[in-house]
Amino acid sequence: MSKIFKGSRKKLIEKGALNKYLKYASGEVILTIISILLAIQINNWNQKRVDRNEVRTIIGNLSDEFEQNKVNLKSKIEIANASLKTAKNLINLIGKSKAELEKYNLDSLMASSFQYKRFNPSEDVLNVLIESGKLSLLKNDSIRDLLYTWSSNKISLHEHFEDLDDNMSKILDYLTINYPLKNFDIYSHGDKTKGTNLKVDRYKIFEQLIFENNLENHIYYLSTYIKAMKASGKIIDEIITFSEEYQ
Secondary structure (H helix, E strand, C coil): CHHHHHHHHHHHHHCCCHHHHHHHHHHHHHHHHHHHHHHHHHHHHHHHHHHHHHHHHHHHHHHHHHHHHHHHHHHHHHHHHHHHHHHHHHHCCCCCCHHHHCCCCHHHHHHHHCCCCCCCCCCHHHHHHHHCCHHHHCCCHHHHHHHHHHHHHHHHHHHHHHHHHHHHHHHHHHHHHHCCHHHHHHHHCCCCCCCCCCCCCCCHHHHCHHHHHHHHHHHHHHHHHHHHHHHHHHHHHHHHHHHHHHC
């Protein structure tokens, strides 16, 4: 092609047809520019296609990760709800007579009232997405806003759990002195050993205000932790729903 252009250019110059040559040269420049622009456009199309495929992969991986988190969270909420229900039943026994208390398995109630677990969501995909800078590939503001909301909610969830756990430490300090922990470990940890051989008045704490206050605080912190977990659940559902719609 270049040989043809050079031959035509030489003939035009030799004939003195400068105007025609200038037009010809201009056409040659235009064709070159068009070729470059087409090459750039094709490269852009290819890059956009690669980006779209990568975004689909990212969204798919996020969806899988948050589906697992949803299952994990559900089990943690169920455990906490069961504990909350038992704790409310337990606090209603405070101030009751010994004859009334003897109708209940106090060791089992105590063990069930303090069962809860930290929700530790998997964030491997999200962390890779942030650390690699590929979060910018998600042009949709909705999913990016959801992921930022998820991060801030996770901090709040952690704080609620720490409040619950700190209060639990106070309760354990109190029970260590006033109640045979060995007795309800049978129920809380599946400990197959027998309860304490010591003669301990397990009914005494049901006459003490400090135990009622500790238990009341436990119910409050457990309730707020459950609410925080449910809030996390809503965000998880929104992320999963978006992922399904995107794909």
